[in-house]
Amino acid sequence: MSFLSKRSVLEGLNSAKASKTKEWRDNLPTWCPGCGHFTGLHGLYEAVEKLKIPQKDFVVVSGIGCSGRFPFFIKGFGLHGLHGRALPLATGIKIANPALTVVVVGGDGDGVGIGGGHFPHAARNNFNLTYILLDNSIYGLTKGQISPTSPMGMKSGTSPYGNIARPINPTTLALAYEATFVARVFSRERDMVSDIITKAIQHNGFSFIHVLSPCVVFNKLITYNSWHEVVADLPADHDTQNRSKAMGLAASIDPIYLGIFHQENTPSFDDLSQQIKKGLITPA
Amino acid sequence: MKSVIIGAGVAGITAAKTIKEIDRDAEVVVIGDEMFLPYKRYLLTELLCGLLTQDDLIFLSLELLHKLDIKLRMGESVKSIEPSKKLITLHHNEIIPYDKLLIATGCIPSLGLILRPYKSYIQHYYSLNDILVLKNRLPEIKKCIVFGKGVSCLDLISGLYNLEKQITYITKGKRAHFGLKESEFKDKLHDFLEEKGIDIVTEDRIVSIDTSKHGYRVDTLRQKKLTADIIFGWDHYTPNISCIENTSIKKRLGILVNARLETSEKDIYAAGDCMEIYNPCLKKYWINFGFPNALEQGRVAGENMLGREEEYKIYETITFNLMGKSLKARWWK
């Protein structure tokens, strides 16, 4: 325990202190030392830096929860919205101004709990949004209650006898929701996180990244260590065009695969709506 | 007990009133094919002439209708009667059951074979609706042709005369007598009318009608060519009893009834101009026309429908107001 937490704290601090991305750093993050979210933030710094996105054209939208403060930690425009509503807020922004790069950040409670009804529709519409779901399987900001991704048996203030509900898997959900870019990363793998966030932002259409992002304070069951033992890279020959295969791999709990499960080049919402706007498709 | 009365004329309404006055709790439905409250048909000419208003003609007011609790159904006609099931079917396929049924559908003017093809050129002169339509047309009418033989022709002629219209009367007879064989005028009626300026064409009849720019052209049997803005005419009155077709109710021209106004079918009665009753003076069945007769027949029918035993006595004379002169007549020898 002591070894693990020390290491995570260091990792977290290191992530936020990378000097290359100084230009993008804003308010000092308010997360606990060692929080997995630092890696997500760092990955986004590196991605937008690498992609040379003008800050005036960059918008981060978040919901409520520990991940919700994200917009205040990165330069650009930010909208810290309501619990669960980050995706539809971002949808409005992106449709109003398709030139903007819009990244949505949320937690597991935000994305597949209270906001679970929005996720499928943002995905199936193939909006040009990047959705980073920072999954710590716990409600951290309210000090440790079970979330939709918490394992069975987890005890918490609101599940004193242990969680009797089955956890859901955000990666398989995204695949089922017809997302055109689906990836899973682990916040210990900094380079992979940065790389995949970059690819996700570049993707034409809806890109989803499931970040395994441990909560070092409240989640005693799912930790850096517990995840570290089960994660594995996707098989080298994995076909990112094959959704049903991807489903099988994404559903696996041992190992928990990391990498890009699915990436499909298909017209995005912007492409299709442009055709209608240009009069190429006429109403009935 | 539910009494259904077909016909909202004088006979029908009088029967309804009679029933309700005797038995408050009886259910009475009156079905009339006209769209107006029951009115006195014999005053229509006065309405045309503007001597009376439409309200003056009302025979049964709304207030009385509600007070007596008579259900009046206006503008509806009966398609068929099923005496065995004691049901009637209305024109729109509604079925109404009855305990006692009175047919008081009256007579309607009709045309013979020769004039029937020209039906649409001939103005109806029978119902309140006809008179209201005619009233709207009055200003554009100057010359009128009247053809027919009954006393109602005389009524129309006197009306048109009052309205200062130019009138030509065509009759098959040698003289204009309107069927009034015994009257105070005796044979002077013809001369009286001519004195008043009415053009009378005798021993002739209309054989064809055509439209012209300004109205109608009429050819007669004697090859007279006449023009008019409007043509009135009817050959005879016939009882309006199409509703008893396909039933076994006995009829000749009209529905045959006994002195208690019962038809040949149980619980079905008839009254007014649609029925024929045995006239002991004439020694044959005969239609007993006229307002006072209808009134009395309605009363007798109503009482009998309630199970009383009333007999109808034939009245012989009618009184008629002709251009200010009172005229008493009998219609048969």
Added chain:
Amino acid sequence: MRYSEITIRFCGIAGDGVVSSGKIFAGACAKIGLHVMVNDIYSAEIRGLGKSSSTIRFSTSKLNSMGDGIDLLVGMAAKESIVDLHDIKQEGSVMYDTSTPGSVVEEDSLVAHITPEIHGYGIPIKQLANEASGTNQGKNLVAIGAICYFYSLPPDMFIEQIKAIFARKGERIVETNITAFRLGYDYFKEHYPLNNQFEISKGLKPKTLISGNEAIAQGAIDCGLKFFAGYPITPATKIMEIAAKELPKLEGWTLQMEDEIAAISAVLGAWFAGKRAMTATAGPGLSLMSEMINMSVMAEIPAIIVNVQRGGPSTGLPTKVEQGDLNIALYGGSGDSPRVVMAPCDSEECYNGIQLAFDIAEKYQTPVIFLSDLFLGQRIETVAIEPNIDRERCTRKRPTPEQLKNYLRYQITDDGVSPLIVPGESGAIYSITGLEHSVTGNPNYESDVHSMMTAKRFRKFESMVADLPQADIIGDEKAVIGLAGWGSTIGSILEGMEIARKRGVTSKLIKSIMIHPQREDLFQEFFASCKKIIVPEMNYQGQYADLLKSRYGIRPIEVHIPSVNPVSPLKIAQKIMEANDELSQ
């Protein structure tokens, strides 16, 4: 009889073409140049025994409401029309189908329920329709033909309207429909020649028909609506349907969202990105939107929420009218949550009002709840709307170069409005939140900051008043009986006042599209000049009366009409007469 104003109701079930009868009839009357108002009522169930009716009132002079009672009922479905007989005026009429197949018992027969006070006209509607089309289609046109003769309206206009409406269905349909119309016309002429005269004065100009929903959609589009997000809900869906068709042609977009929460969220997102956006909903949807409307208040992101009120609470009465959402509009937010509430009273105000709503929302960075209602939203009426088209309209307060040097998203200003730039614009970046925040937008929970920011948000409502329209005072200025009303009830109030005036009692009305904020000075002055104040509205609680009572300290006569139908002008007139009697005692 001679008429200068008529109310007709078509009543039937699915397949009778009731609503299209109303449309054809209204269209023809508008072509003639008459003033028309149409109100459709239907059940929430689409199929089955669902009854629907279309009531058309037309007149040679301007119409304010649907009035009281009907002159003619067209009973396309006999049994379903029986209850509507009660609405027929004295000496009014009913047309019914005599060619119904099978037999009917007295209780189910429309004809059996016709009292001698009204006139029944039997027409073999189905039979004539079959003659024309070989099917039951065109029954409604047979009836329209009959009515055309009955009121001696010009048949040419109807034939033109039939051609216009059915043209896209092909020539054959046009022909059979015209034949059905002619058969109805001729049948009626032959059997009921004694018709009525509807007096059409000369020089009438053809008018256009528009519903409140259409007027709102058009008004919004004309003033620069670029994004509509919504979720289908009766009776607001029509607004979304128009936006869906029109916006893509204007570089805009309409998105059907997964729920009303998503809809209002997307609207806020679009406003955040600097585009004019709106949603439209009804009670259940407004309830779902409450939280995001509060976000709009807190983060000062504009929003336009059209709420077409239907009967409530809960799912309530989806297809019936009520003015029960005033309280949720005014007070439906947690915390101190000021919002603009507007309520148009007719289609013209729907068009102009929604444009004002956009201007206010954008300028003052506030949500605007625009309260229409089912009756206003769905009724079609002839109105002369002066188009006001400026699709680039923008009332956003932008920062000066000086302000941009140290840009503060929530800069404290005298009028409460902070200069605003939006994503994609150069000069400044910022992040904002639904949390209480400092002038920069960063979360801040200090007591002083919260007080200052709350005051700022309320200050906007004071400075806004200068931009608000005057309140309208209608009627006899010297009258001591005053009425106050809102929304579609205004039309019935105006007509009720006119009825009372004809009976010798004058009154006056104060009305404003603005419910909150209001020109309080004008209202104060108006109420001070009244000895009796009557506040009629279509809800049980007297929600507007409550607002006026607390705001102006008045003690009005409240008329609460939780009716599912538009308010009866006669009822208003009675209240005025009663108030007058009390005054003269």
